[in-house]
Amino acid sequence: MAIIGGNNGIILTTVEEVLSWGRRNSLWPVSIGLACCAIEMMHTAASRFDTDRMGIIFRGSPRQSDVLIVAGTVVNKVAPMLKLIYDQMPDPKWVISMGGCSSGGGPFPTYSTLQGIDRIIPVDVYVPGCPPTPQALLWGIHQLQKKIKAKQEGKELKEIPVRTPKASFPVKG
Amino acid sequence: MPWIKREKAEKIKEWFPSIKITQYKDNIFLEIEKKEVKNLLKFLKESPDYSFKMFIDFTCVDYPLHNPRFQGVYILYSPEFKERIGVKTWATDDSLPTITDLWKGAKWAEREAYDMFGIKFEGHENLVRMFMWETYPYFPLRKDFPKEGIKDTYLPSLNEPEGSYPSHDYDPYHTAIPTLEDLEITQKARMPEKKAQIVLNWGPLHPGTHGTIWFIFDLEGETVKNCEIILGQLHRGIEKLSEDITYTQVIPYTDRMDYISAICSNVAYVNAVEKLLDIEVPEKAKWIRTMLCELQRINSHLLWLGTFALDLGALTIFLYTFREREKIMDIIEGIAGIRLNSTYMRIGGVRMDLPEGALDVINHFIKDFPSKIKEYEDILTKNRIWLKRNIGLGIIKEEDVYDYGITGVVARGSGVPYDIRMLDPTDAYDKVDFEIPLGTVGDCYDRYLVRMEEMRQSLEIIKQCVKKLQELKDDKYLATDNPYVLPTLEETFNSIEAMVKDFNLRIYGEQAPEGEIYSSGENPRGELGFYIVSKGEGKPYRLRIRSGAFYNLQIFPELIKGRTVADAVVLLGSLDPVVGETDR
Ligand code: SF4
Numbered sequence: 001m002a003i004i005g006g007n008n009g010i011i012l013t014t015v016e017e018v019l020s021w022g023r024r025n026s027l028w029p030v031s032i033g034l035a036c037c038a039i040e041m042m043h044t045a046a047s048r049f050d051t052d053r054m055g056i057i058f059r060g061s062p063r064q065s066d067v068l069i070v071a072g073t074v075v076n077k078v079a080p081m082l083k084l085i086y087d088q089m090p091d092p093k094w095v096i097s098m099g100g101c102s103s104g105g106g107p108f109p110t111y112s113t114l115q116g117i118d119r120i121i122p123v124d125v126y127v128p129g130c131p132p133t134p135q136a137l138l139w140g141i142h143q144l145q146k147k148i149k150a151k152q153e154g155k156e157l158k159e160i161p162v163r164t165p166k167a168s169f170p171v172k173g
Numbered sequence: 174m175p176w177i178k179r180e181k182a183e184k185i186k187e188w189f190p191s192i193k194i195t196q197y198k199d200n201i202f203l204e205i206e207k208k209e210v211k212n213l214l215k216f217l218k219e220s221p222d223y224s225f226k227m228f229i230d231f232t233c234v235d236y237p238l239h240n241p242r243f244q245g246v247y248i249l250y251s252p253e254f255k256e257r258i259g260v261k262t263w264a265t266d267d268s269l270p271t272i273t274d275l276w277k278g279a280k281w282a283e284r285e286a287y288d289m290f291g292i293k294f295e296g297h298e299n300l301v302r303m304f305m306w307e308t309y310p311y312f313p314l315r316k317d318f319p320k321e322g323i324k325d326t327y328l329p330s331l332n333e334p335e336g337s338y339p340s341h342d343y344d345p346y347h348t349a350i351p352t353l354e355d356l357e358i359t360q361k362a363r364m365p366e367k368k369a370q371i372v373l374n375w376g377p378l379h380p381g382t383h384g385t386i387w388f389i390f391d392l393e394g395e396t397v398k399n400c401e402i403i404l405g406q407l408h409r410g411i412e413k414l415s416e417d418i419t420y421t422q423v424i425p426y427t428d429r430m431d432y433i434s435a436i437c438s439n440v441a442y443v444n445a446v447e448k449l450l451d452i453e454v455p456e457k458a459k460w461i462r463t464m465l466c467e468l469q470r471i472n473s474h475l476l477w478l479g480t481f482a483l484d485l486g487a488l489t490i491f492l493y494t495f496r497e498r499e500k501i502m503d504i505i506e507g508i509a510g511i512r513l514n515s516t517y518m519r520i521g522g523v524r525m526d527l528p529e530g531a532l533d534v535i536n537h538f539i540k541d542f543p544s545k546i547k548e549y550e551d552i553l554t555k556n557r558i559w560l561k562r563n564i565g566l567g568i569i570k571e572e573d574v575y576d577y578g579i580t581g582v583v584a585r586g587s588g589v590p591y592d593i594r595m596l597d598p599t600d601a602y603d604k605v606d607f608e609i610p611l612g613t614v615g616d617c618y619d620r621y622l623v624r625m626e627e628m629r630q631s632l633e634i635i636k637q638c639v640k641k642l643q644e645l646k647d648d649k650y651l652a653t654d655n656p657y658v659l660p661t662l663e664e665t666f667n668s669i670e671a672m673v674k675d676f677n678l679r680i681y682g683e684q685a686p687e688g689e690i691y692s693s694g695e696n697p698r699g700e701l702g703f704y705i706v707s708k709g710e711g712k713p714y715r716l717r718i719r720s721g722a723f724y725n726l727q728i729f730p731e732l733i734k735g736r737t738v739a740d741a742v743v744l745l746g747s748l749d750p751v752v753g754e755t756d757r
Contacts, residue, residue: 032378034385035407035753036432036514039476043502046479046495060380076350077306078385078406081378084353104343107425110410111313111322111348112305118330119347131513 023092024145028065030085031058034072037099037131041071044134056141062088067144068121069137073101074114086121094148096140097123100130175597176201177223177251177258185223189213195261197688198448202246202259210245210262211270217249217258218275225249225258227591228276228578230691230719233264233286234706237316241265243292246704247272248691248719252575252589255596259691268293278577281404281727289314289412299363304405304756306351307359313413320413322348360389363401369393375741377406383480383745384752386726395737400730404723408756415716419682420446421520421659423716428514430718431754434473434697436465436505438754439518441694444599445703446520449690450657450683454600457648458522463601464535464638465508465517467631471542472501473697474624478549481621481746485562490549497545504534520683521658522651532639539636546628553621563618567732567744570615578724581699583748586623587615593695605637617747657683682711691719698722698751718757722750 033041045051045058059065062085074082086095097117100106103126105115117123124147127140176199185203186192192213193204205213217225227250234244243264250257262269271294272279283294284303291312294300301307311318328347351359364372373390376382385406391399411430415423427442428435440462447454454462479494502512508531509515509524517524553559569579569587584591588611594602595609610626612619653660653671659678660671685707693702699721706715725748733741 031380033380036429038384039432039513043495043499046499047492048496048499073407073409075406075408076348077304077356077408078377079350080353080356085378107429108409108411108414109321110414111311111318111320112408112410114350115343115347116330118332119328120331120350122331133512 020148020151023066024148026055026057027067027094027141027144028057028059029067029069029096030062030065030089031060032068032070032082032085034070034074034078035101037071037101040131040134041069041098041137044137049134049138051138051141054138054141062086063090065089066092067094067096067141069096069098070102070117071098073106073108074117075112076114077112079114079117079120082117083120094124094144095121096125096127096137096144098127098129098137098140099132100128103128106130175199175256177254177256181223182258185213185216188216197690200259200690202261202689204261207262207265207269210260211272211275213260214247214249214272214275217260223251223258224253225251227252227575228278229257229700230578230702230704230717231272231279231282231286232704232717232719233290233292233314234715235290235314235316239263241267243267243290245269245286245292246717248702248704252591257691264292267291268295270295271297273297276576276578278579278724278727281723288312291315299365301362302359302405304408306355306405307362308351308355313410318413320410320417324348326350359403363403364389364391364399367391369398373738375738377403383750386745386750386752386755388741390733390738390741392738395739397733397736397738397741400733400741402726402729404726404752404756406756407752411757412716412718415713417712419679419711420450420685420713421678421683423713424518424520425514425516428516429753430720430757431696431698431701431722431751432514433476433751434469435514436462436469436509436517437473437694437696438701439516440466440600441692441696441701442703443518443520444694445690445692445705446683446685448692449685449688449705449707450520452521452652452655452657454522455649455652457642457645458650458652459600460638460641460645461523461527461650462518463605464635464642465505466600467634467638468501468504468535470631470697471628472498472505474628475501477624477697477746477749481749482553484742484746485559487552487559490552493545493548497542500538504531504538507531507534519651519659521653521655522649524651526650527642532642535635535639539632539639542632543629546625550625554625560618562740562743563621563747564616565614566617566736566740567747568614568616569728569732573728573731577728579699579728580721581696581725582620582623582627583699583725585609586612586620588612591700593693593700597693599694601638601641604641605634607631607634617743620747657685684709684711685713693719696721696754698749698754699725701754718754720754720757722748723755726750726755 097103102117125140125144182201195202217223229248229250231247241263247260288303324346326349329345369391371392375388377385377387387403389401390397411426427438431438475494475498479491482490506512509517574584574589592609607630610623652658664671665675687709689706691704693700702719704717705713708714
């Protein structure tokens with residue numbers, strides 16, 4: 001955005017930029033609480049941390065929201081339902097995975113638990129913790145805002161470089 | 174809880190000469206063959222000398238090398254004589270007679286046993302799966318089923334670009350997840366045909382269902398004609414997991430069951446293990462436990478109040494209660510280091526000493542909190558909308574309490590003085606004075622009043638604990654002399670014996686003596702019981718978790734019949750289930 005001529009009230013910008021600005025400052029998450037992490041998500045929305053002041057308003061319906069905060073353990077039985085909810089959200093949409101369980105199964109490496117929601121829906125931001133504190137969730141949301149901004153500017157948020165092994169050396173005994 | 178006396182149990186032999194009596198500590202179990210078990214249970218329930226009217230729990234244990242393979246375990250309670258009894262029987266031909274005609278509360282427990290072990294129940298009205306979906310081919314709690322399941326589906330991460338090396342070490346093969354058709358079959362199995370106009374699904378991912386409970390209503394207009402509940406949307410397999418880890422390692426999982434009252438669950442569990450291992454807990458730890466339990470109870474009731482009011486449209490209360498909750502969470506964070514799932518309890522005591530100033534903060538909270546309760550009551554207790562929606566809804570009678578095995582606030586709201594803190598005082602509960610509020614009618618409003626009063630009583634207990642703890646300043650908080658108790662960090666770093674002990678306990682676990690024990694604690698949601706079978710190894714052979722919310726929720730379909738959908742929200746809120754505990 002560029003402001004022209006000091007205080008006389010003209011702003012030059014692009015449509016893209018305005019859209020991105022609007023999107024990242026009014027992230028409306030679907031309030032889907034699954035387990036313990038949902039309690040901390042509620043705390044983030046309630047009196048002390050008060051996400052409303054950042055334009056984050058929890059909605060009851062996926063059709064009205066653009067962020068899916070998966071807070072809690074996703075078990076196999078819920079996985080298709082979660083996918084359904086993700087599909088029902090209008091584009092553009094983002095996913096925050098809150099807590100160890102949704103990120104990778106957490107403390108439950110069992111027959112019934114989904115080992116990471118990235119197996120059924122793509123994830124944008126992982127928030128670690130068991131449960132993450134409300135501060136951590138807020139950090140995650142800020143991280144997502146940065147990601148949206150970076151995308152509009154044509155850069156991807158810097159990713160951890162993945163090293164791949166070159167060739168394998170067969171060892172003969 | 175006092176168990177039935179040995180002599181009294183011996184007398185049952187006059188009627189049933191074939192029973193075998195096994196005893197571990199004070200826990201008495203009668204063993205009987207399958208064809209007699211129903212008669213015995215009926216006798217125990219109806220005989221005036223015993224009158225074990227209340228159903229507590231039913232579960233199974235798998236002994237793969239034994240023939241017959243599965244053992245059913247019933248636990249009953251006699252409200253008249255205030256004692257418990259256990260009954261065991263072997264499931265010949267992998268089946269057992271249903272006892273749903275004796276106690277309606279056994280319906281879900283039997284479904285669960287079918288789901289987890291594949292045992293059939295002769296005469297059960299609709300034996301379907303409890304937690305898993307209908308087309309799931311395995312029985313997970315059997316000993317020959319691996320805890321991580323059968324990984325037969327290729328389900329790679331979507332975050333990994335196609336064709337690249339995975340960024341971390343993970344298995345692209347996963348256990349099978351159901352399709353939407355599978356879920357539809359599950360739903361159809363629960364409610365085979367609709368009788369009224371329309372079938373409405375409420376949940377599983379709905380803000381009003383307090384987690385992930387799935388309700389099916391059969392509606393005539395707005396009136397509910399029939400209702401069914403599908404659980405298992407948070408079934409994480411804690412019982413299976415705990416068969417593979419040491420007793421200490423189970424503690425964090427008890428946090429994650431009833432995450433709103435983590436400390437109470439911890440205490441109930443460590444008490445059960447301490448009973449099994451015969452550990453005497455230091456005085457100071459007992460008082461700390463009691464104090465934190467009651468703090469957690471207030472915390473839990475506050476969350477209930479906030480969400481309950483929110484469901485009924487009063488957003489203000491939600492914000493107010495969360496303001497108070499934050500204070501309690503801060504106190505717990507200061508003491509235990511973690512806000513929610515604190516894992517503060519250890520077998521034989523507590524993890525750390527109270528930090529400096531903790532008691533002052535709690536003192537301040539005690540002074541401040543009564544005015545806050547008054548604030549809530551001013552808004553709600555005589556509020557016309559509140560009264561209209563709560564009074565007369567969901568009346569639970571005394572017989573229902575016994576029939577369904579309802580415990581906790583829901584039982585006390587119906588005037589049944591069933592409180593483990595009083596009946597089987599653990600920790601310092603036998604040394605503190607408090608009152609147990611009881612309801613008169615048993616409707617939602619009574620349960621509301623009881624919970625509000627309980628918060629006040631909890632404050633009283635905390636007050637006494639703080640006073641006592643100020644005297645006990647320099648005492649031990651962990652019984653480290655006991656061979657089963659992990660040494661403190663300081664000891665581990667400074668003495669070689671403690672380090673060896675620490676190593677042994679962590680690697681090989683607490684080698685508990687052979688035996689079995691059922692012990693419970695008063696959770697804010699009802700009786701949380703642990704039935705532990707030990708085979709002399711470092712880990713439990715079977716750990717059954719008797720969840721209060723599971724049994725309390727069972728009466729919901731009964732109560733909602735003939736009411737409107739809007740009442741379902743209120744009723745569910747007042748029963749206050751937590752899915753982490755119902756599904757485990
Ligand atoms: S990450 Fe931890 S706190 Fe969050 S849902 Fe899983 S077990 Fe609960």
